[in-house]
Amino acid sequence: MQLKAILAVLATVASFGAWAQAPIVIKFSHVVAPDTPKGQAAERFQALAAKYSKGRVKVEVYPESQLYKDKEELEALQLGAVQMLAPSLAKFGPLGVKEFEAFDLPYLFPSKAALYRVTEGPIGKSLLKKLEPKGITGLAYWDNGFKVMSANKPLRVPADFRGLKMRIQSSKVLDAQMRALGAYPQVLAFSEVYQALKIGVADGTENPPSNMFTQKMHEVQKHVTLSNHGYLGYAVIVNKKFWEGLPADVRRSLELAMREATVYEKQISQRDNDLAMEAIRRAGTTVVYSLTPQEQAAWRKALLPVHKQMENRIGKELIEAITKAAK
Secondary structure, three states: OHHHHHHHHHHHHHHHHHHHOOOEEEEEEOOOOOOOHHHHHHHHHHHHHHHHOOOOEEEEEEOOOOOOOHHHHHHHHHHOOOOEEOOEHHHHHHHOOHHHHHHHOOOOOOOHHHHHHHHOOHHHHHHHHOOHHHOEEEEEEEEEEEOEEEEOOOOOOHHHHOOOEEEEOOOHHHHHHHHHOOOEEEEOOHHHHHHHHHHOOOOEEEEOHHHHHHOOHHHHOOEEEEOOOOEEEEEEEEEHHHHHOOOHHHHHHHHHHHHHHHHHHHHHHHHHHHHHHHHHHHHOOOEEEEOOHHHHHHHHHHHOHHHHHOHHHHOHHHHHHHHHHOO
């Protein structure tokens, strides 16, 4: 009996040791394809997290809305069903953090350098801090570049949008943008856009080229205009309670992994968008159009009033501060 008792204790200790060594699991959910800049950066973070934590952390990446769609994922994060997301900045409005919708304003950033002066500077950091009362910790900004417009008719001047049903993310700014062009905005989950375009529920949409190509939207859109009218970026976020409950050394290893994954993401975002645009041209299903300077001016004239229109929602001082930093 004594020997059996000793063996039982040893088995219990061994079992506890194995349990103690079990890795910390981070479920990282997102809605785009694995071969987009965000998808590739998530996988890079996955590898770096395992490396720098020496196997103490296991990041499980779930792309293409495998776990949650656009409207569901933030609630899932707050409830702890997933630990990490990289939602587009437009998605924080429904949480009551409307300031992030500034990034949806048309023609706000003249270049990537201007954008990074905002996201990597005091403004970007202060915006991430606003998520903390919602139980969310912001870790980084990821970049998916400037957007193009697509439809089944040429879009050269604002009048060409009149009466079109244009898919948007849930964003009051993007709603106002499409209405300023004379279109009817339609909020649809990203996973539903291809089918909506295919069957005519939506006539067109806006996307960075990498999203358009990886979702095969070019197969159901006859025309695309290189408008670069707006920006699409993401915030990499974690459940605040989960993050603060991690051992300090593990958290430091994940912060290092995130810094390196963010550098990588920024390096590949423009490259991937350029390659996607080349692939769309080669596919031959879509006519690609570049705006003339005169047409670009007409678009700006139609869309810039949205800045004034959104001052009460986003904050006049914030819009002015971003505009000044982006010059």
